[in-house]
Amino acid sequence: MAPIVYVAIVDDDDAVRRALARLLRAHSFHVRTYQSGREFLASLNIGVPACLIVDLQMDDMTGLELLHHLAGAGRRIPAIVVTARDEPGMDLYQFPGAVALLIKPVMRDLLLQAIKAALSAPDSAGAQAVCW
Amino acid sequence: MKLFKPICGWGKLRCVFLLAFGLASAVSPACAAESPRRIFLLEGLTATEESVQRTAQAFKQRLNERSPNEIDVYSEFLDLQRFSGPENENRLSRFLGAKFAQVKPDVVVPISLAAVDFMVRHRGDFAHDIPIVYCCTPTSVMDTLDIPPDIPGVVMEFDWAGTLSLAERLQPNAKRLVIISGAASDIGRRRDQELLGALQPLLQKYDTKFLTALPYDELLKQVSQLPRDSIVLMTRVFEDGSGRARGPEVAEDVSKASAAPVYSASPTYMGLGVVGGHLDSFRSQGAKAADLALDILSGKAPSTLPHQTRLPLQYRVDARQLKRWGFAEASLPPGTSVDFQQPTLWGQYHDTIVLVLLAFAAMAGIITLLLIEIRKRQEAEERRKAAEAEADLRRNELTHMMRVAALGELSGGIAHELSQPLAAILANAQAAQAMLAGNSHGKEEIAEILEEIVQEDNRAGKVIQGLRQLLRKGGNRSALIRLNDLTNSTLGLLNYEIVTRKMKVETELKTDLPPIAGDSVQLQQVLLNLMMNAMEAMASTPASKRTINIATRTTEDGYVEVSIRDHGPGMSPDELNRLFEPFFTTKERGLGLGLSICATIVRSHRGRLNLSNARGGGVTAIVSMPLSVQLAAVS
Numbered sequence: 001m002a003p004i005v006y007v008a009i010v011d012d013d014d015a016v017r018r019a020l021a022r023l024l025r026a027h028s029f030h031v032r033t034y035q036s037g038r039e040f041l042a043s044l045n046i047g048v049p050a051c052l053i054v055d056l057q058m059d060d061m062t063g064l065e066l067l068h069h070l071a072g073a074g075r076r077i078p079a080i081v082v083t084a085r086d087e088p089g090m091d092l093y094q095f096p097g098a099v100a101l102l103i104k105p106v107m108r109d110l111l112l113q114a115i116k117a118a119l120s121a122p123d124s125a126g127a128q129a130v131c132w
Numbered sequence: 133m134k135l136f137k138p139i140c141g142w143g144k145l146r147c148v149f150l151l152a153f154g155l156a157s158a159v160s161p162a163c164a165a166e167s168p169r170r171i172f173l174l175e176g177l178t179a180t181e182e183s184v185q186r187t188a189q190a191f192k193q194r195l196n197e198r199s200p201n202e203i204d205v206y207s208e209f210l211d212l213q214r215f216s217g218p219e220n221e222n223r224l225s226r227f228l229g230a231k232f233a234q235v236k237p238d239v240v241v242p243i244s245l246a247a248v249d250f251m252v253r254h255r256g257d258f259a260h261d262i263p264i265v266y267c268c269t270p271t272s273v274m275d276t277l278d279i280p281p282d283i284p285g286v287v288m289e290f291d292w293a294g295t296l297s298l299a300e301r302l303q304p305n306a307k308r309l310v311i312i313s314g315a316a317s318d319i320g321r322r323r324d325q326e327l328l329g330a331l332q333p334l335l336q337k338y339d340t341k342f343l344t345a346l347p348y349d350e351l352l353k354q355v356s357q358l359p360r361d362s363i364v365l366m367t368r369v370f371e372d373g374s375g376r377a378r379g380p381e382v383a384e385d386v387s388k389a390s391a392a393p394v395y396s397a398s399p400t401y402m403g404l405g406v407v408g409g410h411l412d413s414f415r416s417q418g419a420k421a422a423d424l425a426l427d428i429l430s431g432k433a434p435s436t437l438p439h440q441t442r443l444p445l446q447y448r449v450d451a452r453q454l455k456r457w458g459f460a461e462a463s464l465p466p467g468t469s470v471d472f473q474q475p476t477l478w479g480q481y482h483d484t485i486v487l488v489l490l491a492f493a494a495m496a497g498i499i500t501l502l503l504i505e506i507r508k509r510q511e512a513e514e515r516r517k518a519a520e521a522e523a524d525l526r527r528n529e530l531t532h533m534m535r536v537a538a539l540g541e542l543s544g545g546i547a548h549e550l551s552q553p554l555a556a557i558l559a560n561a562q563a564a565q566a567m568l569a570g571n572s573h574g575k576e577e578i579a580e581i582l583e584e585i586v587q588e589d590n591r592a593g594k595v596i597q598g599l600r601q602l603l604r605k606g607g608n609r610s611a612l613i614r615l616n617d618l619t620n621s622t623l624g625l626l627n628y629e630i631v632t633r634k635m636k637v638e639t640e641l642k643t644d645l646p647p648i649a650g651d652s653v654q655l656q657q658v659l660l661n662l663m664m665n666a667m668e669a670m671a672s673t674p675a676s677k678r679t680i681n682i683a684t685r686t687t688e689d690g691y692v693e694v695s696i697r698d699h700g701p702g703m704s705p706d707e708l709n710r711l712f713e714p715f716f717t718t719k720e721r722g723l724g725l726g727l728s729i730c731a732t733i734v735r736s737h738r739g740r741l742n743l744s745n746a747r748g749g750g751v752t753a754i755v756s757m758p759l760s761v762q763l764a765a766v767s
Contacts, residue, residue, distance in 0.1 A: 013552045015588050019559035022581060026566035057548060059631050084551030085544050104555035108562040 006030035007115060008049035010040045010066065011082075012058045016104070020053065023108060029115070037061035041069065049077060051118040053111075056083035064095060071096035078118035082106055168202040169429050171195070172237035174228075175209045176247030181380060183400045183414045184209075187243055187268060190418030191425075198426055206237065212246035213370050214377045221250060229258030237262055239425045243418075244268045245277075252279055263434045267421035268414065272326035274440060284437035286420045290397040291445055292330040292365065294410025298447055298468075299363040299395045302407065302459045308362040309338035310355070312386065312394075314345060314369030314378065327367050327397075338363070347373040348385075355390040362392035368400060380404055393457045399448075403472055407457065408449030416443045531729055535602050535657050538664070545628025549595045553588035560585050598625055601653060602660075612647040613655060615684050615692055615757070622659040623682075626667075633667055634675045640683040648692050648757040650737045655757075658730045658741070662696045662753045665726065669700030669751060691740070691756040699750040703743075711743055 007029050011017040014035070021031045032049065034040040038061060040052075056063040063081060070077060079097045083090070084104040092101045099121055100114035173191065175184050188207060195203050208231075210224060240262050242251040248266040255264065266285030269277070274287060300306070311327065343354055351372065355364065369382045380400050387394045387405025396406045399413055424437055447468040454461065454470070461470060478485060539546070564581045598621060623630070623637060630637060663680065670678045681697040703711075712731045727743075734741040739757040746752040 013556070015556035015584060015591070016552055016559070019556040019563065019581075019584065019588075023559040023563035023566065026563040026570065057628070057632060082555075084548040084555065104551040105558035106555060107558070108566075 003047060004030055005050045005119075006032050006047070007051045007053060008040060008043075008077075009033045009053045010035075010037060010058075010063070011053075011055040012036060012060075013055065016055070020106075020111075023111070024115075027112060037063070037066035037069070040066065044075065048075070051115055052077045052079040053115075054079055054081055056081055057085060067096050067098065078121040080111070080114045080118060168204045169238045170204045170206065170235060171425055171429075172232075172240045173205060173207045174240060174242040174247045174251060175207060176212050176242065176244035176250070177209070178211045178214075178379075179207075179209045181400070182403075183268075183380070184243065186414040187418035187421075190415040191241070191422045194419040194422035195426065198422070199429075203429070206235070210247055210250065212250060221254060224250070225254045225257040232258055232262070239263050239265055239428050241265050241267065241421055241425060243421075245270055245273060248279070248285070249277055252277060252283070263428045265421050265424040265428065265434075265437075267417045270326065271440075271442070272329075279439070281439060282433075282435040284424050284434055284439055284441070286417050286424070286441045286443065288412045288417060289442060289445060290326060290330075290412075291410040292327050292397045293334065294445065294447070295395050295397040295408075296331060296334060296363070296365065298408060298410055298449070298465060299365070299393070301463050301465060302457075303361060303363055303393065306361050306363045307339055308359060308392075309335070309340045310343060310358060310362050310364045310392070311340065311367070312343045312351065312355070312364065312369065313367040314371045314382075327365070331365075345371075345373045348376070348378075352385060352389040355386055355392070355394075358390060358392040360392055364390055364392050364394040366394050366396045366398075366401065366406065368396075368398045387453075393453070393459075402448060403450060405453070406450065407453040407459070408447065408468075408471075410445050411448045412443055412445055413448075527729075527732060531654060531657060531733065532603075534661075534726065534729055535653075538657070538660055539599070539602055541664070542625060542629065545626070545632070546595065546599060548628045550592055553592040553595075556588040557585050557592075560588070594624075602656065610649050611652060613650055613652050614647050615645055615694055616641045616643075618652060618656055619659060619682060619684060619694055622656050622663060625660065626663055629664070629667060633671075634678060635667055635670070636679045638679055638681050640681070642683075642685045645684055645686060645692055646759055648737075648759065650739075650757065651733075654733045655737070655755075658733050658755060659694065659696070661726045661730050662755070665753070666696050666698035666700070666751070669698045671700075673700055686759070687756065690759045692759055693754050693756040695752055695754045697746050697750055697752040702745040702749055702751055708743065708745070712741075 007024055009017055009020050009024075009031060011020070011033075012035050017033050017035065021033050024031045032043070034043060036058065037054075054063040054066055058066075061069075063083075067079060067081075070079075076097060078099045079095065080100045080102060081092075081095050081098045082102045082104055090101070092098055095101065099118045100110075102110060102114060173188055175188070177184050179185070192205055195205065208228065212220075237259075240251065240259055242248045242264065243266075245268070248269045251259075251264060251266070264283045264285075266279070266283060268288050269285065271287045271289050279285070296309075311331075313327070343351055346354065358364065364386075366383060366386060369378050372378055372382075381404070383394070383396065383401035383404035383406055393407045394405065395409050396402075397409045397411065399409075399411045402408065402411060420441055420443060424441070427437055428434055447465045449464060449468055449470055451470045451473045453459075455474075461468075464470070473479075560581045564578055567578060567581075602625070619639070619641065623639075629635075663682075666680045670680075677699050679699055682694065683697075684692070684694045686692050712728050727741075731741050734755055734757075737757060739755060742754045742756070744752055744754075
C-alpha cells in the first residue's frame with residue numbers, strides 16, 4: 001500500500017495550526033499537525049510528509065532551527081515557511097529546503113500554489129503521487 | 133490714646149515728687165522761724181461769680197510769681213448785693229472782727245464796689261490798724277466813696293463810649309440804640325448815671341430806647357422784638373423790675389433772646405453772650421492789687437502807693453458772637469482781642485491728630501507692604517504652579533515618547549501577536565468557504581469554525597487594546613490597579629520578545645493582594661521598562677540561565693511590591709549609584725532615560741523604586757507602592 005501523501009503543519013499557535021489544517025482539509029489534503037519542531041522530528045520515524053508548513057517563531061526550537069536540523073540530518077522535505085513577522089532582509093534562500101516564504105495571515109491561493117510547487121519539487125515524497 | 137499714658141504718669145509722678153519736696157522744706161526749722169504773712173480777700177459778691185474767681189485767681193497767681201515766701205490767703209464772701217442794710221453790715225463787722233482777732237491779716241483786700249464801700253465805712257470797727265488795698269471799683273463812683281488816701285487800689289473803668297464805638301464799627305448802619313439796666317439799688321442808679329453820662333454826646337445820633345428795671349419776662353420779650361440793626365448796650369443788672377436779685381446769667385438770657393447784637397462795658401458779661409466791648413479785665417485787676425499788697429508787705433507805707441491805679445483797656449470780642457451775627461473780624465478796631473475762639477479740631481487735638489495720622493500712615497504702609505508681599509507670594513505661587521504644570525506636561529510628553537519608543541522596540545513582537553489571530557481567522561474563513569462550496573461538510577464543523585473566528589478576533593482585539601493603552605497620552609488618571617493583573621498584561625506585551633530571546637519567566641504572584649491606586653499606563657510602563665532591562669541584562673547569559681523571576685507581595689510597612697530579578701552579570705557599585713541619573717546608560721543603544729523616568733513615575737505615586745545586586749548574581753528591581761489607608765480599609 002502506497003504511503004499516504006500528507007502535509008505536515010508545525011506551529012506552536014493552537015488556533016493557527018487548527019485553522020490551517022481545516023483549510024487544507026477542506027481542499028482535500030491529508031494533514032498532520034505538530035505543535036513543536038521536536039514533535040515533528042519524532043514523527044519522522046513513522047512517516048515523512050510530502051510538504052512541510054513551518055512557522056518561524058516558535059518557542060524551544062524555531063522554524064529556522066528545525067530546517068537546519070533537517071538539512072543537517074540529510075532530510076529533504078520541501079518546506080513552506082510562514083511567519084507573522086515581516087522583516088526587511090528576510091530571504092527565502094536563508095531557509096534550507098524552503099520553496100516558499102509566506103507572511104501571515106496567509107492567503108489561500110498563495111498557500112495552495114506553494115503546496116503545489118512543493119509537491120512537484122524533485123525532493124518531495126509525494127512528487128509522483130499527487131493526484132488531484 | 134494709650135501712647136499718652138506713660139507721659140501723664142510721669143507728669144503725675146513729678147508733681148507728687150515736687151509736692152513732697154515742698155512739704156519737707158515747709159517744716160524745716162529755717163522756714164518755721166518766720167510765720168507766714170496773711171492776706172485777707174473780702175469779696176463783695178458770691179463765690180459763684182466768675183468775675184470774683186478770676187480776680188482772686190489772678191491775685192494768688194501774682195503772689196506766687198513774685199513772693200519768695202509763703203503767703204497765706206484767706207477769702208470771705210460778703211454777698212452784699214443780696215444781703216444789704218446796716219444790720220447786716222454790723223453783723224459782718226462783728227464777724228470779721230472776731231476772725232481778725234484770731235488770725236490777724238497783714239493786708240485786707242476788698243474786691244468790688246460793694247466790698248470797698250463796706251470796708252471804707254466799717255474799717256474802724258474791726259481793722260483800723262490793718263493796711264487795705266482795693267480793686268474792681270468803678271471810676272465813676274470814686275468821688276462818692278470817698279476813699280481815704282492811705283488806701284491804695286485799682287479802679288475799674290466801664291468805657292461805654294468805647295464799647296459803643298466798637299458796636300458802631302460792627303454795625304455802621306444801626307439807627308436804633310437800646311440801653312438795658314436793672315437799677316433799683318443805689319449802686320444800680322449810679323451805674324446808669326455813669327453810662328448815660330458817657331454816652332450823652334453820642335445819643336442824639338440814634339433813636340434811643342431805655343429798658344430800665346423791667347420785669348424779667350418783659351425784658352426778654354422786648355429784646356426779642358428788636359430790629360436786627362439795633363445796638364443793644366447792657367449794663368450790669370443786679371436786680372430785675374420785680375426786685376429779684378440777678379446774677380451774671382442775665383446776660384446769657386438777654387443775649388439769647390435778643391434779635392439784635394448785645395454789647396457791654398462790663399467784663400463780667402464777657403463770654404456770656406454779649407458781642408464784646410472796650411473792657412478792663414478782672415485778671416489785671418487781681419494782679420495789680422496783688423502788686424500793691426506785696427508792696428505793703430515789703431514795708432512800703434500804703435499812703436505812698438498810687439491811690440487810684442488805672443489799667444489800660446482793651447477791645448475784646450467773643451468769637452462765637454461774631455459768627456452768630458455774621459460780623460467780619462476785619463471790621464474790628466486794630467488790636468482787638470478775639471476771645472473764645474472755637475478751637476478747631478486741629479488746634480485742640482494737634483498732637484493726637486498728628487499721632488493718629490502717623491499711626492494710620494504707618495498702618496496703611498504696613499498693610500500696603502503686606503498686600504504687596506501677598507501679591508508677590510501669589511505671583512510666585514502662580515509661577516511655581518505654571519512651572520510645575522509645564523514640568524508635568526514635559527514629563528508626560530517624555531514618558532509618552534518613551535512608551536512610543538518602547539513600542540517601536542516591541543513592534544516586531546506586536547505585529548507577530550496580531551498576525552497570529554489574523555492568520556487563524558483568515559484560514560478558518562477560507563476553510564469554511566471551501567466547505568460550503570464542496571457541500572460535503574456538516575453544520576457542526578462550520579459552527580466550530582465560526583466559534584474559533586470569534587475567539588481569534590477577541591484575541592486580536594486584546595492586543596490592540598494593550599497597544600492603545602500603552603500609547604495613550606496624558607496621564608495621572610488614578611484608578612484602582614491590581615498589581616498581578618498589570619504584571620500579567622505586561623508579560624503579555626512582552627511575550628514575543630520573551631520567546632524570541634529565549635527567556636524563561638518564573639512568576640510567584642501572591643494572591644489576594646490589595647489593590648493600589650495609580651495610573652495603570654504609567655505603572656505598566658515602569659514594569660515594561662524593568663522587564664526589558666532584565667532581558668537585556670541577560671543578552672549574553674547562557675540560554676539555560678536566562679530566567680526572569682517576578683514576584684508580588686505585601687510588606688509589613690504597608691506597601692504592595694513587585695520584584696523583577698534577572699540573572700545577568702549584576703552591576704558595579706558606580707553603576708548602581710548612577711542608575712537614576714538621566715542619560716546614564718550601560719547600553720550601547722539607549723537614551724539612559726528609562727530608569728530616571730521610572731523613578732519619577734514611581735515617586736509621583738509616592739512609591740519607591742530600588743535596584744540592587746541580587747544574592748547569587750543579577751539585579752533585583754523592586755517597585756513598592758503605598759497602600760493607602762482608604763484602600764487598606766477597603767481591602
